[in-house]
Amino acid sequence: MSIQSLTTKQHKELVAQALEFATKLQEQVQDSISARERRFYYKMQHIIENPEYKALFIELLDSSVHTKDMAHNFKLIKRILSRYEFGGFFTSYEKVLLFVFLQVGRYAPNLSVPLFIQQIRKDSSLMLAFGTPESSANSATYYFIAKRALSTAIIHDNIKLCKRALESRHITHISIKPSAFFIWLWGGDYARMQGDLAQSLQELFAYARAQQHSQGVPKVITLDMEEHQFLELSVNAFMEALSGYGEIEAGIALQAYVPESYSYLERLCAYAKDRVDSGGKPVYIRLVKGANMQAQKLYASQHNVALPIFSQKLHTDANYKKMLHYVMDSTRYRFVKLGVASHNVFELAYAYTLIQHCVESEYREHFVFEMSMGISMQASRILGTYHKLMLYTPVCDDKSFKDAIAYLLRRLDENTSEENFMRNYYAMRVGDESWQKQEAMFMESLAYIPQVSSAPICQRDNSSEACLQASIYEMDTDFFAQATYHKFAQALAQDLPQARIQASFGASVDNDEQAQIISSFDGQSALGEVVFATAFDEKALLAPYSPVENLSAVFSKAAESLQARRGEIIKLAALESGKVPMETDMELSELITLLRFYPASLRDLCAKHPQVSLQPKGRGLVVGSAHSHLSVVFSAVLASLACGNQVVFKPSSLVVCSSFVVCECLWGAGIGRNVLCFMPMLRDRFQQALAQIPADFFAFAVGFGQARSMESIALFQPNLLAHTIGFNAMIVTKFADYDQAIAHAVSSAFFYGGVGLRKLAVLIVEQSVFDDESFRQRLLECANSLRYGSPLELDSALGVVLDKKAREKLEKLQGAKLESSLPYMGANIIYTTPDGLQDMERHLPVLYVIKAADLAHAIELANTMSGDICALESLDEDEWGYFHSNAKASTLLINEPTIHTASAQIISAPIGSLMRKIGARNDILQFARCVQNAPDDNLATSIIEPKFKRLLESGELGEERERILHNALLQAKSYVYYRNAEFNVSHDYAPEYGKKHLLSYEAVRAVAYRVSAGDSLQDMLGVIIGAQACKAKLIVSFEEINEELEFLRQNLASLGLLAELVQESRDSFLARIHASQMVRYHASPNASDPIYKTAVIHRKPVVYAKPFANGRFELLGYYKERVLSVAHHRYGVFAESKLAKLLG
Structure with a gap:
């Protein structure tokens, strides 16, 4: 009988049998726990009772991969131990060893520290295997913990690692993670990411087939599941890659805490049926509940979206059983194999009972139990006597140990969470309070199955009504979604309407002058005609205007228009200035965030200070550059309009068309053309026209890189507010996570066109890191893995046109002729000296790398630059404090990139090089006149x-x-x-999970x-x-x-x-x-x-x-x-003690 054919009475009887079997299993486990498992339980229980010990354990593991400097590692370990005062985490014997280590080890750190690290890793060996196994039972699946792919070189290394495992006769099953086989750092092109992952899987499937034939033993590869955003990508790549390899078995994991996993299960079952009907082998599906909660919370907070997974265990458990029930049907289990992964004896007993009663005997081998190495080993041995069981065994080496720490953390989180079965597993006795609670939760989840939804919790549709009415922060575009790829592809394929653009505030052009045709960056198409103003219209300067009424409603309507025309603006910006789609999309999200932020900021200030009214300043001129022209430049326009001012907006002549579309959205929302006056003007005419502006005008200039550009405006308009482009710096010390530092440096230097106000210009590397050839090689490989080309192609991270002028500049910087004949420019890394920074080029995608003797020297170098942002990559809290006290930049980042890959982070990472920060709490006051009423x-x-x-x-x-x-x-x-x-x-003005964004004053x-x-x-x-x-x-x-x-x-x-x-x-x-x-x-x-x-x-x-x-x-x-912006989490553990020391 199938489960679908069971009556209610029959199902209740099976549930009763499952409860009896669960009781039997638990009693057998209680009688046979080994001494080693009891010691492990001792530690786990202290972690449960004192969550800070989890941070202690992770920090000690982390210290083993910090640096090769053992003397410093000794100091680091000593500081970690003293911070937590040993506590109850260690046994009495271990405390004696620690005392000896602290007293004697400092005299010989090269000997004592490796021994200490060896002991710490030994503690983790119950859940983790080091090195490739040399012998194995057939009942083990080896999960090879590979490095996340920052470059194609890492992908090749990861493939070699898997091939070596497949070559071993002792290994028949391996499990791999998706992010090791495609470059996830740049998520601009879904099709290319899926293609890269599928290509890697195909190479591994082909090798597995060859080894299977030569060795005569099965070779099974299972694709694990990671964060929610990889789900669609992983499933599609898996199905694409497996086609054509019918003679091998392969699998994929699905997580029950993701609601839409049920829908993907349906797709995979249909795919498996077609595959078997065509002569192929069944598809293996590993059913897990999911253990990435912290990572999902961090992602959701960073990208301004709802948590995409079930937050209640009841829903996860119900969905787990719902997915189990779906496969328990003869029309499905004949074509798929199911790995039931759990440590909960109720879930295991229930699945076993269903297998025995609802699955035809010849297909029961299609169901396999999976349990993780080191977690309830007695239960796995006992259950294995009843039914086939695979032991899920993580494997790592020294190179991937940082990634293994993240795995261990997930296991600790899973085992110590409040409602988890394993929380009280070793102390639990049949019939006690914990047992009864777990039984009740099991029964409740069974009853909830009909109610659990498979619909996605987080609908990443920026144009939806729910999103438009959301909080201040705009929801980021989901570049890991296939629908996003198709939407962008359609937008870039559409023809653009050509417009005739004329200044609404400038004097009429002379009769003999004609409108200028604005051409695309490659000269292949005309974008429109622009009638540039030759001077300011003196009559318009004195014309009356009315401030914007119903500000929130008007700005909200403008946001809707921007969403509707997002594709048009993205293509326009690509054609007129070479901005890649992700860059423009990010700016539009920031712009929409600011449309919500300024009215809210104004309301907040007025509510808190009822004795003060904020009046318009009057009339203002906003002068914009081509850098961040849709977000940072328009911030001055929006803030000024919000305060009731008249705005004369002069955009850069390089981005007139896309700037005009944004103004059209504002005009269409209800802002008068005499309130927002659009005035395109060529640079030479503008310099002449400045003298016409009355003295009571205020001026705001954004994005200019050279001081003389500011001075030329300020000499005519001394009432000038300006946010300029400087040379932002990032410091990497020997105590940094090198992979993280490389990812942050490359993204900050080259994402979104490799130019702009937040671009990283200089990487200052401590001597020992600079001398590390591996670091330099990985940095170069990561940069070279970024694709560059036409800004109309979604996979282009860079779309900078390599014209004759740019080519000459780059050849001068590199001191050699460029070999490439391509018309576009890729990422360039130039090693130089501090003296060599005198001729830095800010308009090209170039990252300069210089070395410093130590942190103090690095900060000294950074302080000589004109950048608004200085970032530090270090895991050492003492370095955090020194950096905070001595770095002079107005925006300090710790373990954060200068450019967020999240689209709408302008408020949590505000910029601005003078007194006020764009997107911060006082920004709007620059555009208002305060009047004291009481x-x-x-x-x-x-x-x-x-x-x-x-x-x-x-x-x-x-x-x-x-x-x-x-x-x-x-x-x-x-x-x-x-x-x-x-x-x-200090004010935490933009709360974000796992991070602090603190505004302070100097x-x-x-x-x-x-x-x-x-x-x-x-x-x-x-x-x-x-x-x-x-x-x-x-x-x-x-x-x-x-x-x-x-x-x-x-x-x-x-x-x-x-x-x-x-x-x-x-x-x-x-x-x-x-x-x-x-x-x-x-x-x-x-x-x-x-x-x-x-x-x-x-x-x-x-x-x-x-x-x-x-x-x-x-x-x-x-x-x-x-x-000060600090990412104070590490593998999801929040370093509150480090943060307290920094802020104290």
Whole structure:
């Protein structure tokens, strides 16, 4: 009888028999646990009771692969042990050995550390085999833990590893993971990734067939399952590769905690039937519950999507049985073999009972039990006497030990999770509370089978209504999905409408001038006609405009339009500037995130500060470059519109067409064309037109790489805010995970076209790493594995056109003629010296590599560069702290790439090289004017309060002065409150699982304040109190002394205020600007004012707004924002103790 034909009564009887068999199994296990297993249980129980011991165990394992420097490894191990104070994790005997190790081992670390590592690995040997087995029973499946593929060279090494295993007569079954056989680092092309995986599998299947014929024993390869995003890719590649190899047996694993695994089971069963009907062998399917929960949580958090797997064990268990039931049908089990993988005796007993009663006798061998090595060995031996059982045996060598640690962690997570059967396995007795709880869970999951869904939890459709109404963060595009590939392929194949683009804010072109045709990067097609403005329209400069109403609704509608036109914009950007599809897609996701972020940021600020209103600044000019032109450049446009300003937007002439489409989406959503004014203008005309802009305009420039580009704008528009491109650096120390560092360096340097504001320019490598030939070779292999070519091809990681100018630059950098005749440029790695960085090229996909003596030297080198971002690759928390304290970049990353492969991470990794960060909590305040409507309620005690009160109570001031001092005291109390509550603490502004994104502030140290004619005593006191609250050295400079200044001179000390009052000429003050970090000057911005001119030349920010009563807004002028982003997880274990030390 099949399970589908069972009546309810018959099924209940079988369940009762299964429970009886489970009881029998458990009693037999209890009576035969070995001494070694009991010692293992002792450790497992302490991990269960004290989860921090899991981190201890993993860190000790990790320490064995840190570095070849044994003296440092000794210090590292000592620090790890002292952090956890030995604890109950170790036996008494082991504690004695540890004591001896710590006392004596430091004198001979080259001897003691390897012995220690050997002992630690011995502890893991119950669950892990080291080296290729030389002998084996036929009942073992060897899982070869191979390195994840960062390059084609690693793929070839992994294939060789598997071939060597297949050559052994002792090995008949091997298991492999998908990510070892295709380059997952660049996920832009689903078809190419599937093809690479299928090609690797075909090579292995062909070799297995040959070895099977020559040895006369079966050779079975099973493809394991990893993260959810690899599911579709793996199944499709497996079926594609296995076609044509009917005479060998092969298998694939399916995870029950993935809802759609049931649908893939149906597909595989149908495929298996066709295969057997054609004369082939059955397909083997390993049914597992899944043990990648931490990795799935990390992925979901990073990519702004829902957790794609069942979060409740009830649902996973029910789906497991549902999938088991599906195969328990004669129309299916004749064509497939099923590996029932579990350590839960209830699941095993239930499956055994069904096999005996619902499967025809000749097909019972199609069902095999699978249990992992080292976990309940007694249960596996006992169950093996009843039915065929395969022992799943992980195998690794020194090269792949880091990957083995990740496997061990999954096993520990599986065994110690709250509801897992193995949590209390060794202490469990039939009939006790734990047993009854597990039995109840088993019965509950049986009852839940009809309700469990097979529909995907996470629908990665950016255009869906649910996604458009989601949280601030835009859902990332799923580049591992076949549907995404087809969508992008269709978008790139579609014809684009040609538009005539004309400036909406510029003066009309002369009659003899014609519209210019914008051609594609290769000159093969016309994208449209553009009528460039020749000057600003003076009438439009004075035309009235209305701020955007219903901001959230308008921006939401604009986001919908962008989603609808995503494909069109992606192709336009590819054709006009050579941006690869993933680069443009990332920018569009960031842009949509910002459309949600700015209204929310504005609402949040207004709600927290009801006494303050944020008013429009007025009219502003946004000047954009071609770098990140759809996200970072438009951030200034959106923030300005959100604050009610009129925006004149001048895009780069290289990206006019795609910029215009984005503006069309904004106009279509309800933003007036006289509010967002599109003004394409060629560079020469723009420089001439700058002089026409009225002084009350504010300006914002984004993405320019050279200081002179900024200065040319600022000399005409001193009220300039700018985010520039610098040379970002990444430091790799000898305590880094080399594979992770290589992956992060290559992705940061070359992803998304290899250019942009977040591009990694310089890799600074510590001497010992630099001298490691293997590191250099792997770095080069990884970079060379990135495909480059036409930006219209989805598999192109780079689409940079190698024109004559670019070719000449690259040949000069490399000192040799280029052999390639291709019109596109690949990834280039150039080893040089610090002196050789003088001629760095920012517009080509080039990564410069230099060496440093140590971390201190590396940071010293990084601090000489103009980059906004500096990253550190290290697993040593002492190095984290030193880096945090000494690196000067405004964005610091630890074990993070400078460019996230996640699309909408602009807020969790904000950028910006001056005072404010794009996408951070204060970004929008750059575009608003603060108005105090009522006194602030948030006040704190100030140390100057007693002295102020003493002078106020003296009766010597007069009514007006008393009012001024009273207001100044309220300012001081507000400043102190917000200094302590906002500016002296770190803010985790973008919570992400396994990571911290901390916004902090760094106060300026020196402020130069030039008193202007309109400054009152209230203004002067506000500046002095603000600088003192931030502990900045203040110089108050003035031309002539007046009554207010004389009052200050006489009463400064008695008021408890600190400042240096200097009477000097303007020229003397100009000489001070260079040594100051910030200039305070309240005269309106004027291009002809020498103070503004000098500040521009020395690139010093000028705060021209008069002091504000609310410290939250006033003190922003005295602080620079800094971001520290830390990936504090390792194999899914969160290094909270390391993080606490860093932040403490």
